[in-house]
Amino acid sequence: MLVDSHCHLNFPELAARVDEALALMRENGVTQGDRLGMASSIEMRLPLLDHRLVETVIGLRKANTDVNKPPKAWFKAALKDVLPDAVINRPKRGFSPPVLEWHRALFTAHGKSIADGYLLEHGVLTEESACELAAGPFPPDSTTPFSFKALVLEQWCRRMN
Numbered sequence: 001m002l003v004d005s006h007c008h009l010n011f012p013e014l015a016a017r018v019d020e021a022l023a024l025m026r027e028n029g030v031t032q033g034d035r036l037g038m039a040s041s042i043e044m045r046l047p048l049l050d051h052r053l054v055e056t057v058i059g060l061r062k063a064n065t066d067v068n069k070p071p072k073a074w075f076k077a078a079l080k081d082v083l084p085d086a087v088i089n090r091p092k093r094g095f096s097p098p099v100l101e102w103h104r105a106l107f108t109a110h111g112k113s114i115a116d117g118y119l120l121e122h123g124v125l126t127e128e129s130a131c132e133l134a135a136g137p138f139p140p141d142s143t144t145p146f147s148f149k150a151l152v153l154e155q156w157c158r159r160m161n
Contacts, residue, residue, distance in 0.1 A: 057074070060074060076088050076089075099143060100137065103136070103137040103145060103148055104136060104137065106148070106151060107134075107135070107136040107137065107147070107151070110151060110155065111134045111135065111136060111147075111151065112134055113134075113151070113154055113155065113158070114130050114133050114134040114147075114150055114151055114154050115130050115131050115134035116130075117130070117154045117157075117158065118154055118157040118158050118161065119150065119153065119154050119157065122157075125150070132147075133146070133147040133150045133151070134147075135147075
């Protein structure tokens with residue numbers, strides 16, 4: 001279950017519906033990203049999704065297999081004159097984005113929209129749960145808090161209705 005049992009938001013059905021809506025948005029992410037970029041007059045490029053790169057890689061694989069080559073061999077060869085050798089050959093390392101800080105900033109700017117928004121107006125959230133979700137990341141130790149999902153769904157509903 002997405003929400004702690006001590007909370008007023010213990011709605012398995014609601015959690016499943018929110019997860020379903022978010023999954024739909026993720027599956028359609030490339031198209032939505034493109035539309036959002038166009039709506040904001042921004043030229044958006046998703047890395048490695050350029051059709052010319054895909055066509056080149058397919059052509060390379062047809063002409064010469066890369067099955068026995070190390071991972072990303074062609075990619076590294078293509079960038080050898082662009083990036084320093086120390087960058088191209090460094091070991092993999094983790095990246096931890098500042099998710100909690102991002103969530104706090106989003107809730108500072110937009111959290112109040114949950115407290116008086118579409119989800120409350122249409123009975124998806126109670127007034128008590130809407131206020132609790134509007135307060136910020138909940139549960140606070142979650143990578144993707146339920147409150148963040150509710151905020152995304154709230155903003156999506158406002159724009160689509």
